[in-house]
Amino acid sequence: MFGRKKSPEEKIGAAIEAEFEGLIAELDRDLGDYRRRSRIKEEARVALEEAEAEARRVYLERVELKKRFWEAYYGNDEATLSKIEPKHRSLRRATRRAKKSLRKAHENFERADFDEAAEGAALKKKAYAAAEKADLRIGALEETVEELLAETWRNIKELSTALCDEGEGPHFSDTDEEETGHRRSA
Numbered sequence: 218m219f220g221r222k223k224s225p226e227e228k229i230g231a232a233i234e235a236e237f238e239g240l241i242a243e244l245d246r247d248l249g250d251y252r253r254r255s256r257i258k259e260e261a262r263v264a265l266e267e268a269e270a271e272a273r274r275v276y277l278e279r280v281e282l283k284k285r286f287w288e289a290y291y292g293n294d295e296a297t298l299s300k301i302e303p304k305h306r307s308l309r310r311a312t313r314r315a316k317k318s319l320r321k322a323h324e325n326f327e328r329a330d331f332d333e334a335a336e337g338a339a340l341k342k343k344a345y346a347a348a349e350k351a352d353l354r355i356g357a358l359e360e361t362v363e364e365l366l367a368e369t370w371r372n373i374k375e376l377s378t379a380l381c382d383e384g385e386g387p388h389f390s391d392t393d394e395e396e397t398g399h400r401r402s403a
Contacts, residue, residue, distance in 0.1 A: 233358065240347055251340055254331060261322070261329040268322035272315040279308055 223231070282304060289297035 229362075236354065236358075237351060240351065244344065244347055247340060247343065251336065254329070255333060258326075258329045258331065258333075261326040265319075265322040265326045268315070268319040272319045275308065275311050275315045279312060282308055 282301060285297065286301050286305070288294075289301060
């Protein structure tokens, strides 16, 4: 399929975009990575808090069950003691699961944890350096374009003036004009 011819403005715009494409991609990749790591850290922190809350809940439930056990034991309440034993086994399994979940949440958080302030400062430093580099390069491009436009304008002006001077042609006297007119009619 045939495409339309690009205008000079589009060509210049494409060249400038190509000039900064790598820098933009690198900054975008760094920002995306930082945001992804921050999101993962936050998710790991939430999971850790949930695991800690579950471990506390199971611990408090265990303390309550022990308290009921000893009350039933000293009160010789066989019916309550028989109900406590299955709850105790269930609670022991829940305690193991809570400890395992808490340990895993700690490990995940440690893997996901990073110093956001230090890495944020490093990203800022990199962004400032990239902006400075872009400013310098854009300044150089602006100077080059200005010089090129000024030179082109001068060339067009010179050629235009020369063409105007040539267009006026030689000046004829009245007799020369009559002679030329007679030649045309003959």
